[in-house]
Amino acid sequence: MxxxxxxxxxxxxxxxxxxxxxxxxxxxxxxxxxxxxxxxxxxxxxxxxxxxxxxxxxxxxxxxxxxxxxxxxxxxxxxxxxxxxxxxxxxxxxxxxxxxxxxxxxxxxxxxxxxxxxxxxxxxxxxxxxxxxxxxxxxxxxxxxxxxxxxxxxxxxxxxxxxxxxxxxxxxxxxxMKGILSTHLHSEGAHAEELFLDAPGMGSRWVTDIIADNDPEDESYYPHMNGQFVFKNAVVRFTEVINEGLLANNLSVSDINMLIPHQANLRISQFIQRKFQLDDSQVYNNIQQYGNTTAASIPIALTEAWEKGKIKSGDLVVLAAFGSGFTWGSVIIRW
Missing domain, CATH: 3.40.47.10 (Thiolase/Chalcone synthase)
Known part of the structure; x- marks a missing residue:
């Protein structure tokens, strides 16, 4: 192995x-x-x-x-x-x-x-x-x-x-003792339609339906998000999956050198930072400059943090994400 x-x-x-x-x-x-x-x-x-x-x-x-x-x-x-x-x-x-x-x-x-x-x-x-x-x-x-x-x-x-x-x-x-120590993945499809894009989709409105209707008021092909509901679930699941990863490796919050959360909303990241009582040097955010880039947000933020010397050999780095699906997960890394 x-x-x-x-x-x-x-x-x-x-x-x-x-x-x-x-x-x-x-x-x-x-x-x-x-x-x-x-x-x-x-x-x-x-x-x-x-x-x-x-x-x-x-x-x-x-x-x-x-x-x-x-x-x-x-x-x-x-x-x-x-x-x-x-x-x-x-x-x-x-x-x-x-x-x-x-x-x-x-x-x-x-x-x-x-x-x-x-x-x-x-x-x-x-x-x-x-x-x-x-x-x-x-x-x-x-x-x-x-x-x-x-x-x-x-x-x-x-x-x-x-x-x-x-x-x-x-x-x-x-x-x-180095590298990726563990990963933790979850989903909850009961809330899929709280953050989703309906069309085109085989179960609802397909491309042929959209073209045939030519309806400028049709919102089915734009993303829909129940923002407050997503926020409330995100802060719970972020907390759970970070703790799950730490527990699996006999680590504590005090061991975290750098947390890279998915850049969904700065208010979510700040909530998680306060909940874990982490200081600004232990959490990296760049949503201010790039917005939410979905699957790209963690690798962009991780790369920037590393380029700026905020991640060093031996550091404990935690990646955590939550989003549409709902799906969420964490990665625990000894750099």
């Missing part, structure tokens, strides 16, 4: 910065309203024709692979987490294999939204621990901006989300 470790990290965000003031020109909102509710000051939106989900993932992946010090031919599996693939099918994992010129390795696409990267890390970790693979590329990449309702009707959701990608290379680690 091996352990797995994160051997390389990288992220990419589009150059196009969209501030709260920019949004106020097309939506009845303002900087104060957005910051008070979410903590977000700006986010990145792609420029069509310049970036897409696969392309951003590839850019992040190239950085991660270079930092991992492994050759492209040494990558033997791909895990790609996204809710915004370039095609309805196939998923972007195979496009990454093509764009990076990798050998015909397996490519797995994960649809666990905000928890997607945590789920992806868990899958990759198990493949490495069983000895099946040696170096696995895990990507989280999202393009939200082209699918949001950029009107006042949709402001409760549309001001939150941004575009971007993050990537990690997981490699074998022979020291069982």
């Amino acid at each position: 091996y352990n797995s470790k994160i051997s390389g990290l990288g992220f990419y965000v589009p150059d196009n910065i969209v501030t709260n003031d920019d949004l106020s020109k097309v939506i009845d909102t303002n900087d104060e309203w957005i910051q008070e509710r979410t903590g977000i000051k700006e986010r990145r939106h792609i420029i069509r024709g310049e970036d897409n989900t696969t392309g951003m993932g590839v850019k992040a992946a190239r950085i991660a692979i270079e930092r991992a010090g492994v050759a492209y031919e040494d990558i033997d599996f791909i895990v790609f987490a996204t809710l915004s693939p370039d095609y309805y099918f196939p998923g972007p994992g195979v496009s990454v294999q093509k764009e990076l010129g990798l050998k015909t390795v397996g490519a797995l696409d994960i649809r666990n939204q905000c928890s997607g990267f945590v789920y992806g890390i868990s899958v990759a970790d198990q493949y490495i621990k069983t000895g099946m693979y040696s170096n696995i590329l895990v990507i989280g990449s999202e393009v939200h901006s082209v699918g949001l309702d950029m009107t006042t009707r949709g402001r409760g959701v549309s001001v939150i989300f941004g575009d971007g990608a993050g990537a990690a290379v997981l490699s074998r680690e022979e020291d069982h």
Whole structure:
């Protein structure tokens, strides 16, 4: 049995910065309203024709692979987490294999939204621990901006989300006291429709229905979120799954050097920070600059924290996510 470790990290965000003031020109909102509710000051939106989900993932992946010090031919599996693939099918994992010129390795696409990267890390970790693979590329990449309702009707959701990608290379680690110590995954489908996108979907409104109706008031193809309900569940599940990971490894909150929560809402992260009595040096947030980038948020934040020297060898790093599904999970890492 091996352990797995994160051997390389990288992220990419589009150059196009969209501030709260920019949004106020097309939506009845303002900087104060957005910051008070979410903590977000700006986010990145792609420029069509310049970036897409696969392309951003590839850019992040190239950085991660270079930092991992492994050759492209040494990558033997791909895990790609996204809710915004370039095609309805196939998923972007195979496009990454093509764009990076990798050998015909397996490519797995994960649809666990905000928890997607945590789920992806868990899958990759198990493949490495069983000895099946040696170096696995895990990507989280999202393009939200082209699918949001950029009107006042949709402001409760549309001001939150941004575009971007993050990537990690997981490699074998022979020291069982280092690397990924454990992962913990959960779901509760009873609340699926509290944060979801209805159409297109085989069970409701398919593309042919939307085209046939041509109804400008149809909201089924825009994301729906019951914000207060999501918030209340998120703070409970974040707390539970972080404690679960610590307990599984005989650790306590005082052992945490860095918590990287999914960047869903700064108010959620601040609530969790207060609940665990962590200081600002123990929690990393960057939602203020990037918004909620769903599956990309944790790898972007993790990469930034590492680049800034906030994560050092021997540190206990905790990743935690909660999102649509509902799904949630945590990863406990000895760096």
